[in-house]
Structures are given as C-alpha cells and as structure tokens.
Amino acid sequence: xxxxxxxxxxxxxxxxxSQKEPRLPNPSSKKLFRTVEPYIWIAPSIILMAIFIVTxxxxxxxxxxxxxxxxxxxxxxxxxxxxxxxxKSPAFSLVLKNTIxxxxxxxIISTVLGFILxxxxxxxxxxxxxxxxxxxxxxxxxxxIQASVWNFxxxxxxxxxxxxxxxxxxxxxxxxxxxxxTAYFAWEIACGIFVTIPFVTFxxxxxxxxxxxxxxxxxxxxxxxxxxxxxxxxxxxxKSSLTVSTVLNIIYVFNxxxxxxxxxxxxxANRTDTLVTYLYKLAFYNGKQGEASAVSVIGFIILLMCxxxxxxxxxxxxxxxx
Amino acid sequence: xxxxxxxxxxxxxxxxxxxxRLLLYFVVLDVCVITLYPYFAMLCTxxxxxxxxxxxxxxxxxxxxxxxxxDIWSKAPMAKYMLNSILIASGSTIIAMxxxxxxxxxxxxxxxxxxxxxLGFVIVSQMFAPVVLLIGIYQVMMQLGLTDSxxxxxxxxxxxxxxxxxxxxxxxxxGISAEMEQAATIDGCNRVQSMMRVLLPVAAxxxxxxxxxxxxxxxxxxxxxxxxxxxxxLKPLTVGINIFNGYNIIEWQYLFAASIFAIIPVVILFMCIxxxxxSGLASGGVKG
Numbered sequence: 001x002x003x004x005x006x007x008x009x010x011x012x013x014x015x016x017x018s019q020k021e022p023r024l025p026n027p028s029s030k031k032l033f034r035t036v037e038p039y040i041w042i043a044p045s046i047i048l049m050a051i052f053i054v055t056x057x058x059x060x061x062x063x064x065x066x067x068x069x070x071x072x073x074x075x076x077x078x079x080x081x082x083x084x085x086x087x088k089s090p091a092f093s094l095v096l097k098n099t100i101x102x103x104x105x106x107x108i109i110s111t112v113l114g115f116i117l118x119x120x121x122x123x124x125x126x127x128x129x130x131x132x133x134x135x136x137x138x139x140x141x142x143x144x145i146q147a148s149v150w151n152f153x154x155x156x157x158x159x160x161x162x163x164x165x166x167x168x169x170x171x172x173x174x175x176x177x178x179x180x181x182t183a184y185f186a187w188e189i190a191c192g193i194f195v196t197i198p199f200v201t202f203x204x205x206x207x208x209x210x211x212x213x214x215x216x217x218x219x220x221x222x223x224x225x226x227x228x229x230x231x232x233x234x235x236x237x238x239k240s241s242l243t244v245s246t247v248l249n250i251i252y253v254f255n256x257x258x259x260x261x262x263x264x265x266x267x268x269a270n271r272t273d274t275l276v277t278y279l280y281k282l283a284f285y286n287g288k289q290g291e292a293s294a295v296s297v298i299g300f301i302i303l304l305m306c307x308x309x310x311x312x313x314x315x316x317x318x319x320x321x322x
Numbered sequence: 323x324x325x326x327x328x329x330x331x332x333x334x335x336x337x338x339x340x341x342x343r344l345l346l347y348f349v350v351l352d353v354c355v356i357t358l359y360p361y362f363a364m365l366c367t368x369x370x371x372x373x374x375x376x377x378x379x380x381x382x383x384x385x386x387x388x389x390x391x392x393d394i395w396s397k398a399p400m401a402k403y404m405l406n407s408i409l410i411a412s413g414s415t416i417i418a419m420x421x422x423x424x425x426x427x428x429x430x431x432x433x434x435x436x437x438x439x440x441l442g443f444v445i446v447s448q449m450f451a452p453v454v455l456l457i458g459i460y461q462v463m464m465q466l467g468l469t470d471s472x473x474x475x476x477x478x479x480x481x482x483x484x485x486x487x488x489x490x491x492x493x494x495x496x497g498i499s500a501e502m503e504q505a506a507t508i509d510g511c512n513r514v515q516s517m518m519r520v521l522l523p524v525a526a527x528x529x530x531x532x533x534x535x536x537x538x539x540x541x542x543x544x545x546x547x548x549x550x551x552x553x554x555x556l557k558p559l560t561v562g563i564n565i566f567n568g569y570n571i572i573e574w575q576y577l578f579a580a581s582i583f584a585i586i587p588v589v590i591l592f593m594c595i596x597x598x599x600x601s602g603l604a605s606g607g608v609k610g
Contacts, residue, residue, distance in 0.1 A: 037513075041428035042440060044421040045484055052481035053447055056458030063457060120349055127350075133593050134354045137361065140592035142542035142560050145581040148567065149360040152367065152574055158378035160363045167381065174378075202596065248448070255451035257545045276453045283457050284549065296454045303449050 064293035082294035091270040091278070092295075098185065099254065099274040106192040106253045111246055113193065114200025119234075121201065122208045132205075139198035147262035150191045154178060181271035184264055188272060191259050196252075200245045207241030208234070250306050254299070275299045361585075368579040375574050390579045394566075397576060402555045403562035404583065407541055409472055410558050414479035414540035415533055421480065422487030422532075427517055429488065430495035431503075448485040452478060453545045460549060470552050478550075479540040486539075487532055494528030495521065531598040534591050541588055559584040 067078040086092050121132055138146065153161045156176040165171045178184040215233050224232070257276045260266060266273030266281065273281075275295055283292035367375060368390055369383040394400050428434070429441060452459060459478060460469065468474030498521060506516040522529065544560040551557050554565075563584060566577040 035434075038428045038432040038434035038437075041424040041432070045425035045488065046440075048417070048421045048477070048481050049443075049447060049484050052459070052462070052477050053450060053455070053484075055462050056455040057450060059458035059461045060455055063461075117353060120346065120353075123346060125343075125346060125350070131350050131354055132596070134357055136592055136596050137357055137589060140538060140589045141585050142544060142588070144544050144560050144564070145364075145585060146360065148577060148581065149364050152578075153360065153363055158376050160366070160381060163378055163381055251449050251451070255453050257453045261545075279454070280456065280545075289457050293457050296457065299454050300450070306449075 060293045060296045063289055064297045066290060068288075068290035068293075078290075082290040083298075086291050086294045086298070091273070094270050095273045095275060095278045098270075098272065102185075102189060102192070102256075102260075102274050103250060103254045105189045106196055107246060107249045109189075110193045110196035110249070111200050111242070114197040114245075115204050115242070117197060118201045118204035118208060119230075122205060135198050135201060137198075138195045139202075141195075143195060143256070143258035144262050146195050147188075147191055147259045150187065150194075151263050154187055181264075181268055185272045188260055188263050191263070192253060192256065195259075196249055199249065200242075203241045203245035204238055207238035211237050247306065247309070251303060254303060364578045364581060367574050368582060370575055372573070372575065387575070390575045391582075394576050394580050394583075397573075398562065398565045398580070399555055400562075400580060400583070403557055403559045406472060406556060406562075407558040407560070407584070410475045410479065410543075410547075411537045411540040413472070413476035414483065415536045417476060417480035418483045418487045418536045419529075419533060422484055422491055423522075423529075425484075426488045426491035426495055427521070429492045431500060444485050444488050447482075452482050452543075456545065456549055459546065463550060469550050470556060471550075472556060474550055475543070475547055475558070476540075478546050479536075479543055483536045483539055487536060490532045490535070491525075491528065494525045494532075497528075498524050527598055531595045534595045538588050538591060541584075 063074070064082055065077055065080060067075040067081070069075060117135065121128065121135065153159050154177040156162065156174055156178065159177070161177065162171070162174040166174070178187060211234070215237075216229055219229050219233060254274075255276055256274075257280065260272060260274060260277050261280070264272040266277040270278065275298070279292040279295040279299075282288045282295065366382055369386040369388065370380070371387055374380060374384060429437065463469045463474050463478075466474070468477070502524070503516040503520045506520045507513070511519065541558075542560060543558070547558050547561045551561060554562070559580070563577060563580040566573040566580065
C-alpha cells in the first residue's frame with residue numbers, strides 16, 4: 001500500500017538545492033526542478049504521517065511478533081507466540097463476536113435510519129433549516145459525553161427514562177433497563193446508532209441535492225409511483241454517497257472506543273468488550289503489550305479487507321472520470 | 323416525496339397530501355425531540371443538586387441551581403482543561419493545514435509519479451484509527467519525549483486528520499478552474515505566489531470548512547489524550563471532566579455542567595460548516 005511513498009521524502013533534500021536557483025536559464029536544472037517539485041509540496045504531509053502514523057504501525061507489527069516485558073522492552077522474535085496466545089484465549093472469540101455484532105448492527109441500522117431521515121429532510125417544509133441543525137448535534141458532540149448522558153438516562157435507580165415513562169403513566173415501577181450484559185451491550189449499540197445517524201444523513205442529503213429534479217418530473221409524467229422513483233432514480237444516484245458513508249462508518253465504528261469504555265469498560269468478564277477496548281485493557285491494565293499488539297494486527301487485517309474494497313472502488317471511479 | 327414542493331402546490335390539495343404532510347411534520351418533530359432529549363436531560367441534571375438527582379422522580383429541577391456552573395471552575399481545574407483543549411485543537415488545526423494545503427495543491431494541480439500511491443496511502447491511513455495504534459503511538463512518543471505533553475497530542479491529531487484535510491481540500495481545489503493561476507503565472511508569479519494570492523482566497527469557504535472540521539475533531543479527541551496525558555493540569559476537557567466521574571461516586575450535576583461547556587463551542591462551529599462540509603465530503607468522494 002505505502003511502498004512507493006517513503007521514497008518521496010528522500011528526494012526532498014535534493015529538491016531544496018535546486019529551488020535556490022530556479023532562475024538559472026539552464027533547461028536541464030529547470031526540468032529536474034519540475035520533476036521533483038511535486039514531492040516538495042507533499043513532503044511536509046508525508047513526514048508528518050510517516051512519523052506519527054507509519055512508525056506506530058511498524059511498532060505495533062514489531063511488538064506483535066516480539067516477546068515484550070511489562071516495561072515495554074523488546075526481547076526478540078518469539079515465533080508468533082503472542083498471536084497463538086491471543087487466539088487460544090477464551091475471551092478472544094467472545095470479543096471478536098462482540099466486535100462483529102457491534103460493527104454490523106451499528107452500521108446497518110444507522111445507514112437505514114440515516115437514509116430514511118435524509119429522504120424526510122430533503123422535503124421542503126417549514127423549519128427544515130432548524131431540523132437539519134438539530135440533527136447535526138450528535139455528530140458534533142464528543143462521544144464520551146454522549147455515552148455519559150445515555151448511561152445516566154438508562155440508570156435504573158434515578159435515570160430520567162424511568163422518570164419520564166412513569167410520569168406519562170406508561171410504567172408503574174422503575175424498569176431495570178440493563179438486567180444483564182447483553183442488554184447493556186444493546187444499549188451501547190443504540191448509543192452508537194444514535195451518534196452515527198447524522199453522518200449518514202448528511203452524506204445522503206448531499207447526494208440527494210445533486211439529483212436533477214427533472215428526472216422525477218419525467219418519471220411522474222410516465223406515471224411512476226413513489227417507490228418506483230425511490231428504487232429507480234434516488235437509490236442509484238445516491239449510491240456513491242452511501243458507499244462512502246458506509247465504508248467510513250465501518251472503519252469508525254469498528255475502531256470506536258469511547259462509548260463502550262464510558263458505559264461498561266467492557267465488563268463484566270469481556271461480555272461487552274470489542275477488540276479496541278480489549279486491547280486497551282491488555283496493554284495498559286495488564287501490561288501485555290505484545291498480545292495487545294497482536295490484537296491490533298488482527299484488527300488491521302479485518303479492516304484492510306474492507307478498506308481494499310473501498311480503495312478499488314474509489315480509484316476505479318477516478319479512472320472513469322478521466 | 324422527494325419532488326420539489328412547488329410542483330405540489332399548483333395542484334388542488336388532496337386529502338392524501340394533507341395526511342402525508344402532517345405525517346412528515348410528526349416524524350420530523352419526533353426526530354428532533356429524540357435528538358435533543360439527551361441534551362435536555364443533561365441541562366436539567368446540571369441544574370439539580372445531588373440529593374435530587376439520586377432520589378430521582380423529577381424531570382425538571384425543583385429549583386434551578388445555576389451555581390453548579392460556577393462551582394465546577396473551583397472544584398476542578400476547568401480553566402486549565404479548557405485552555406488545553408483550545409491549545410490542542412488550534413495547534414492541530416494549524417499543523418494539519420500547513421502540511422495539508424501544499425499536499426492537496428500538488429494532488430489537484432500537478433501530475434507526478436506515485437500520485438495514485440500517495441492518494442491510496444491517504445485513504446488507507448484513515449483505516450488506522452489512533453486507538454488501534456495506541457501502543458505504537460505510545461512507544462514513538464516515549465522515544466520523542468512527547469508523552470504527557472500538549473505538543474504530542476497536537477502532532478497526533480494533525481497527523482490523523484491529514485486524510486480528511488487532503489481529501490476535502492483536494493476536492494475544493496479541483497473544483498476551482500486553474501486558469502486564473504495560469505494567468506498569474508504568466509504575469510510573473512511563481513507557484514507559491516499564485517497559490518497564495520489567487521487560489522487560496524477563492525477556496526476560502528472550503529478551507530474554513532476543513533479548518534473547523536479539524537478543530538472539532540481535535541477538540542473531541544479522547545482516547546489518545548487518555549493514554550498520553552497523566553498530569554491533571556495538562557488534560558483536555560474530554561478527559562478532564564471525568565474527574566467528576568469517580569469510581570465510587572459520580573457527581574452528575576458537575577459532570578454535565580462541565581460537559582455543556584465542552585459541547586457548546588463545537589456545536590456552534592459545526593452548525594456553521596454543516597452545509598459546506600457535506601458537499602465537500604461528497605465531491606471528494608465522487609471525484610475519488
């Protein structure tokens with residue numbers, strides 16, 4: 001993936017010399033400058049990402065294959081022992097299952113609901129601007145705070161959900177909304193959906209707004225019904241917006257840490273852990289950095305499969321445009 | 323439902339249309355109420371006293387205790403947290419833009435070998451959220467001596483926002499015709515001058531959108547700050563406010579009063595860029 005890019009910063013220093021003398025009439029130095037110039041422009045960005053993204057990636061791979069002391073020192077290659085330890089541990093399959101359930105549930109449900117919400121908000125009605133501003137709220141709010149509020153709302157002793165439902169007379173006694181870890185996990189998923197919907201909605205809305213209304217007028221003249229128009233005009237035309245939002249959401253949701261960390265910390269006994277909370281605990285609570293890195297690498301491999309689909313899609317799309 | 327409403331108005335109003343319209347308002351109202359409910363609960367709780375919160379039973383506070391909003395500044399180093407958040411977010415924004423603008427410019431205006439590879443790398447880098455790299459990040463920061471420092475967080479946030487910065491700006495730049503810059507070049511400007519004087523002013527809306535978006539992301543960042551920062555007075559708001567969220571006792575009224583301070587600036591900024599951000603994301607995506 002990044003095999004070609006590390007070459008670029010190496011070219012930058014030579015480029016700087018030629019930059020000092022760009023006015024020389026010498027055509028060959030001018031030509032040389034032309035070829036290296038783009039690399040000077042992208043160099044700062046590459047250096048920044050190389051130090052703070054690429055190096056940590058290498059570190060994680062290195063740690064995942066090494067014996068690591070509790071203090072974080074490397075003691076050489078250990079024959080993928082970290083991976084076998086992780087894969088053998090009974091908690092891991094549970095955590096992996098949770099991660100898959102969490103990602104699929106949040107992404108699919110928020111994509112469907114976000115899409116419907118976008119169709120609704122695309123209508124012209126009074127207060128549309130206000131409604132759109134309100135829908136943005138959960139997107140702008142940091143996840144830790146969102147999760148804290150939901151934790152408060154569903155509390156069985158003093159949460160406002162029980163209070164409200166009792167005031168409306170829908171329940172007579174406080175309900176324990178989180179009787180078991182599965183129920184708590186479901187609430188975490190609900191919170192995840194709540195914060196993910198706005199992103200989907202706005203991606204789809206941007207797609208909807210670029211559709212020429214003459215398509216719909218023509219279809220109406222031809223006697224097409226609402227759902228015919230939805231499936232034959234709207235869906236195909238917002239497909240690219242939907243793909244972008246879905247792929248990005250898979251990545252974000254898969255890697256989402258604050259909601260679960262704030263609400264349950266993955267407890268009890270890994271029942272609500274996902275890969276990221278699990279690896280956080282392994283690394284920073286249990287001092288097992290090697291195993292935690294192995295979990296990271298397994299996470300990469302899963303996501304890489306998703307990202308490669310996305311890349312093939314977007315890059316091919318770019319070729320079509322040319 | 324997606325056709326423009328003015329087409330509807332010309333026809334005689336049928337019963338079905340009226341019902342659909344009412345249904346539309348009903349659904350929109352419900353969505354707004356549900357969306358705002360957590361914020362409403364937060365505000366109400368922030369105005370209650372401890373006893374009232376833990377005994378439950380009230381939605382609105384019996385008497386609004388505005389003093390909670392003042393107390394938090396003395397109960398915790400809130401001013402420090404706030405300042406740290408501002409420093410981290412502005413620092414990250416500046417560095418991300420300084421590195422991102424030239425890169426986006428090169429991608430939009432020049433042709434070079436490895437262009438596709440660089441773009442591919444930018445896309446793939448989004449896949450590596452800081453949280454999965456935490457261990458690696460921690461080790462790198464140890465070597466650089468940047469653990470427990472605001473500067474470390476600034477660099478991390480700037481780096482992990484490069485993808486979005488480049489993506490959004492490249493889309494903006496590509497949407498602007500290069501003719502003006504070419505004219506400036508003929509008039510004797512070099513590339514840097516023509517970019518600064520011609521392209522950037524035209525691209526200002528896109529640049530402001532990107533800027534605010536990075537600011538918000540950095541402001542809302544939680545996980546890396548949680549790991550890297552151990553000194554209390556260096557924590558940003560997202561991590562710091564959890565001082566009220568203790569193991570044994572949660573001071574909900576203070577937690578939410580502090581949270582409101584953390585939310586308001588961001589929500590206002592977000593509402594300013596919402597429209598531009600979405601079209602930016604879409605154009606970047608479509609132009610791939």
